[in-house]
Amino acid sequence: MAENSIVHAPYNFVPFSNKVLIRYASPDELPRHDCLTSELKSGEIHVTMTADTPVFISDGNKEDPHFFRTPNGTYALPGSTVRGMVRENMQILGFGCIHPTDDFEDFQIYFREMAAARESTGVKLKEYYHNALGVKPLKSASGKTYSIPQNVHAGYLRKDGADYYIQPVQGTYLRISRKHPELIAMGIGDAQKIPVAYVKAGDRIDHIRKSEAPVSGMEQGMLLVTGRPVGGKPNHLYVFPMPDEEALPVSISAQDVLSYKEDWENRRNALGAYYDVNFWALPNEGEEKPVFYIEYEGHTYFGMSLFLRIGHRYALSEGLPKRHKDALETEGGLDYPHAMLGFAAPDRSYRSRVSFGDFTAIGPVNSEKTWRAVLGQPKPSYYPGYVKDGKNYSDEDFRLRGYKQYWLKDVGEIPEGKEKVMSTLRPLPKGTRFHGVIRFKNLHEDELGLLLWCLRLDDGCYQSIGMGKPFGFGRMKLHIDSLMETDVQSLYSVDGLCGAPGDDRTELVDHYIEAYDRFAAENLNIKKPKKCPSVRSRDEVLDFIYLHRIIQSAEKVDYMTLDEYKNVRVSLPSIQDFRQDAEEEESAEKSSGNDASSSMDDLLAQLAAKYKRH
Secondary structure (H helix, E strand, O other), rough: OOOOOOOOOEEEEEEEOOOOOOOOOOHHHHOOOOOOOOOEEEEEEEEEEOOOOOOOOEEOOOOOOEEEEEEOOOOOEEEHHHHHHHHHHHHOOOOOOOOOOEEEEEOOOEEEEOOOOOOOOHHHHHHHHHHHHHHEEEEEOOOOEEEOOOOOEEEEEEEEOEEEEEEEEEOOOOEEEOOOOOHHOOOOOOEEEEEEEEEEOOEEEEEEEOOOOOOOOOOEEEEEEOOOOOHHHOEEEEEEEEEEOOOEEEEOHHHHHHHHHHHHHHHHHHHHOOOHHHHHOOOOOEEEEEEEEEEOOOOOOOEEEOOOOOOEEEHHHHOOHHHHHHHHHHOOOOHHHHHHHHOOOOOOOOOOOOEEEOEEEEEOOOOOOEEHHHHHOOOOOOOHHHHHOOOOOOOOOOOOOOOEEEEEEOOOOOOOHHHHOOEOOOEEOOEEEEEEEEEEEEEEEEEHHHHHHHHHHHOOOOEEEEHHHOOOOOOOEEEEEEEEEEEEHHHHHHHHOOOOOEEHHHHHHHHHHHOOOHHHHHHHOOOOOOOOOHHOOOHHHHHHHHHOEEEOHHHHHHOOOHHHHHEEOOOOHHHHHHHHHHHHHHHHHHHHHHHHHHHHHHHHHHHHHHHHHH
């Protein structure tokens, strides 16, 4: 492996802007839904999307997924999928405010860092992890050194209504070797809890058997079996004594429950390759599960491993730019995404002024060949990719990189994976066209302009949609066929009642997009000498357009190998790094071309002079 291992991935991040564009100072300023206003824009946008690479939108069947179809059996891109694409673009191009729980789940990223390579990005976390668990080296009777987390306790995780708590065990957990003959005779497998009766000798088990009922001369407990022997070497299992019902239960906050759930969800594919993932799920009412736990820095961490996964010091929202935090804490206004596409808050809600119909396939279409791929999502737990400047979520000044977006690339060979976690894709082929209608109501010119820009983007740009984007699927070319505006006055005429009033305003698409650009640049105080102010001069917009325009070579933006993951020293380069490299290469090529041209001119001049002398 290279001395300095650099992170590379099929995705990158459009940076969060340090500016937030508040379109309405208060929800009271929002246009009403119960009438059409002649001063505002209402109508339809007719759109065609053409697949530039195979595209796949699942019908939701997890066992045998096929391409999504409408009720009449026509292949289609669901309106909800198109809406999601537009909203993500609008969040970036409209300088939206990032709302935890609304735009993303705000939780602590869990990790386990036992042995980080020297000088790697994990060294600081290893120290934090060992301090939290109180990991201390000890020596066995035979003189072998082993580590025990001194701060870890054992208990039973229970549910009470909507809340969870841990009831400590009587005493502490007990170790038992997998090589214990009575354990071998029990024929244990993996990922299970087994009621047992046992006789202990110190902190070890002398005798053990399966038993749900009390056995004379033996204690009752629960054998916890998780994981597999690492490297084929036998390891220890653990017996939990019965719960101590007299002890105070250990409460678990809703935030810690959410963090555990998110960690479990993010690890489903990895666990599912070997085990029943539901074994690690939170218990239902009336159930209990043996867990290890610690209380550290105001949190309760729990899991089914002695060296359990714990949370980073800070939740994800702590990594947002200060401008977004200030907007959430002190301002009550609304940004473009929430004002145009609606929101639901505990005290108030507002319906979207834009609706998206399904985009149906044009003409007869046949599914492409079937592909098999591991569709694991990029995980924020990999902080060298998600956090700026080589920091992690336990650093007080960590900052999130931004909005995750996939690079454009051609579909190539898909890496093999474990069959148990692979998914089936039955994409429609390159060249498949879809047509749909987007309806809008009571939009200001700048709002309509932003909506049109989020659809069309800039010249040479593509949209990405559907599953398999890490492997190049779903690159789409979007064309606005027509912009039809409703003539509000004609709605109340005889002609209006008899037909579908509307005027073709397709020639105004650029006008509306520029109207948004001017409005946004003015309100964001964007200045550019000698040129009209434009949001296109902002780095975050330049990065977004670059990512949606440039088709990368696969080797630059593929997933890393396991060996590369182990010893990362240089974090993920930014889109701006890619842009600057491309500009330098282009500049070098031009310079080389100029030099070659000058050399040729000199040669021709010399030849001309020679022939003139003769």
